[in-house]
Amino acid sequence: MREAIDIHADALKRAALQAGPTAPVRNCPKWTVSDLVAHIAFVHGFAVSLAVNRPVRPSPPAEWEDLLGWWDGQRLAMREAFGQAPETPAFSPYPGFEVTVGDWIRRMAHETAIHRLDAESALDDVPPTRFSPDFANDGVDEYLTFLTPRRGITADVRVTTPERTWAFGEPNAEVSGAADDVYRALWGRPHRASVTGDLEPLAAP
Numbered sequence: 001m002r003e004a005i006d007i008h009a010d011a012l013k014r015a016a017l018q019a020g021p022t023a024p025v026r027n028c029p030k031w032t033v034s035d036l037v038a039h040i041a042f043v044h045g046f047a048v049s050l051a052v053n054r055p056v057r058p059s060p061p062a063e064w065e066d067l068l069g070w071w072d073g074q075r076l077a078m079r080e081a082f083g084q085a086p087e088t089p090a091f092s093p094y095p096g097f098e099v100t101v102g103d104w105i106r107r108m109a110h111e112t113a114i115h116r117l118d119a120e121s122a123l124d125d126v127p128p129t130r131f132s133p134d135f136a137n138d139g140v141d142e143y144l145t146f147l148t149p150r151r152g153i154t155a156d157v158r159v160t161t162p163e164r165t166w167a168f169g170e171p172n173a174e175v176s177g178a179a180d181d182v183y184r185a186l187w188g189r190p191h192r193a194s195v196t197g198d199l200e201p202l203a204a205p
Helices: 001-018 033-051 066-081 101-121 134-151 179-186
Strands: 158-160 165-167 174-175 195-196
Touching: 001 033, 001 066, 001 101, 033 101, 101 134, 134 165, 134 179, 158 179, 158 195, 174 179
Parallel strands: 158 174
Antiparallel strands: 158 165, 174 195
């Protein structure tokens, strides 16, 4: 998962540089590319502080070149912080839930992958990025079994990919399809999954 963070962060940065800071992000209509990079830079910096048990809400710089350099610094710090044993306890912002460094590694891998798609959506020629079934299924599992309950949301949904099935409560929504498409559907990104019912209660912030 540590390698996945770098792979997707590198792809995100390439797309951001190609699109430019003022380009609109199709996947997130309220954002420009600069807004997107500021967000992922903040998240990476915040994750560093959580992994080392010193929670701090960082403040990315506003100027584009400064922001890119600051983000590079946070990425380096994240590699160091995530070099700890995955089972090492980390700070948890979720009351009642313990979190490890491994949890933050996994969280950042998927956070970065999804925002890679956002950066690529700002390009005139959007690349045909597809995530492997292993990675996408892990992302679906992380979304449903880690992130959703920690956000205080009950997942009354049935989710099916060719490799796995998740079922919670009395499902009022069903999602099925290739793991890559189901992954995108849960995160509210363009997809080709089959969706019945209302996924809005599960929507990521």
